[in-house]
């Protein structure tokens with residue numbers, strides 16, 4: 324697949340574009356603005372940008388206060404630091420009263436590569452999903468990220484966005500203008516099995532579907548960037564219409580997209596589900612490609628899971 | 637038994653500091669990613685600890701319960717620590733070039749899980765000093781005389797946890813704990829003074845109840861004297877505020893924060909190694 328920009332780059336670009344339209348938009352970062360790309364906003368709107376230093380918990384609390392003061396704050400850091408260090412503040416200062424604050428965790432997953440475990444946000448989606456009232460978005464490519472940032476800015480309430488470090492395969496070659504929170508996109512139709520994916524895994528799912536097609540298997544691919552609220556209708560329809568599901572995410576096994584899909588399926592249309600994720604373990608240093616292969620997150624892993632799911636029908 | 641490492645002459649130590657810097661540049665070049673600046677600023681401090689008779693340690697007995705503990709809290713600077721450990725004989729020098737490679741125990745940031753001689757897993761900034769307090773408390777409980785040293789970055793010290801730790805170490809009168817502040821005046825996005833500007837740095841540690849020793853972190857004789865001084869302090873933890881230059885030792889990296897987290901090209905590596913030879 325064709326590689327586009329990294330979703331973190333699209334995050335920075337989207338903020339810089341929105342800054343002109345929304346004077347109440349303010350941006351915070353914790354000494355990673357060159358990496359999260361919030362610097363793109365800082366360069367254009369220095370007065371509305373706050374580099375809070377290496378102090379993520381404080382940054383989250385300050386974002387809550389800015390929201391309470393009528394601003395629309397977007398605060399970013401690596402997913403691991405933002406969510407783990409800022410968690411109590413996200414819960415008490417933001418989620419509890421539904422402050423209108425937005426957060427973006429970048430360099431998520433193991434595709435950050437060589438830096439290793441300390442920098443790899445692998446449990447952020449699970450933790451963010453436990454924050455009541457939060458919307459949790461994991462866009463697949465640069466186009467979807469730009470639309471998601473806009474949707475987040477216009478949504479009243481807390482939002483967590485997840486972005487990646489590497490260039491992401493283009494899932495929406497024609498662009499994506501509107502992001503609807505709570506709606507999945509069928510990015511490829513199929514009838515034998517459905518692959519539900521988000522983030523970097525949506526590109527891999529499309530590759531897997533292509534490989535399966537060559538073997539006579541028709542796989543649907545649902546891009547579930549809106550992890551919370553989940554598009555329950557799309558999940559139920561996929562379960563009914565294709566009879567087997569695969570959930571693929573760059574995350575530990577517990578608590579992410581797989582867990583949410585499983586709850587919906589178990590409650591409504593119990594069909595076989597196979598899970599593609601890194602398991603409940605810590606990874607290590609390595610190139611993004613090596614890590615994705617070693618920790619079971621390739622198109623081949625997804626295709627194999629699709630066959631396992633179909634065999635259990 | 638852990639014993640003080642054999643004392644070397646100042647000239648030998650200066651040579652070693654250069655050799656460690658050379659390793660750092662080569663390792664990060666081979667890894668194609670990493671953080672040269674904060675490793676290079678700490679070269680003399682690490683040299684003094686491991687080869688200047690400051691740390692009681694023995695590569696033949698790496699788990700000796702009486703060894704002094706060293707925690708690299710600013711974990712991105714672990715290449716300089718790996719270089720020292722290899723030169724000291726904890727693992728072969730050739731292994732340094734596996735930094736950040738799949739399957740290597742030389743993880744991008746210290747991993748106690750992959751390399752047990754790391755005294756703490758770090759890389760999420762702000763955590764090492766707290767673990768150091770735990771070790772220092774354990775030593776007191778056991779009546780053991782090992783000492784704990786924690787290296788903290790000046791950017792890292794913006795984390796609230798560092799100041800929670802600072803308060804608790806002083807409250808516990810942990811005179812077996814030394815915080816080494818690599819005061820290189822730069823963090824990731826730029827100079828400290830443009831981001832949080834938390835001056836006056838030494839006064840803050842003193843106000844938190846620490847005995848503060850300021851030192852030129854690149855003057856090996858002064859660094860050795862400061863560590864010796866630290867051992868005589870009673871009733872208080874010691875903060876060694878080491879004035880350093882980020883990227884020190886390589887002309888085109890020194891004081892240039894572009895080299896915070898960027899790997900040299902092979903040509904840049906050759907130029908750096910040539911300067912350090």
Ligand SMILES: Cc1ncc(C[n+]2csc(CCOP(=O)(O)OP(=O)(O)O)c2C)c(N)n1
Nearest residue numbers: 354674759760761789790791792822823824
């Ligand atoms: C909690 C946390 N936030 C952010 C980072 C990303 N980061 C890595 S190094 C660095 C700057 C560190 O500056 P300093 O402590 O002064 O280190 P030095 O200048 O010695 O390299 C940042 C922000 C991190 N590793 N951990």
Ligand SMILES: [Mg+2]
Nearest residue numbers: 790791820822
């Ligand atoms: Mg610094």
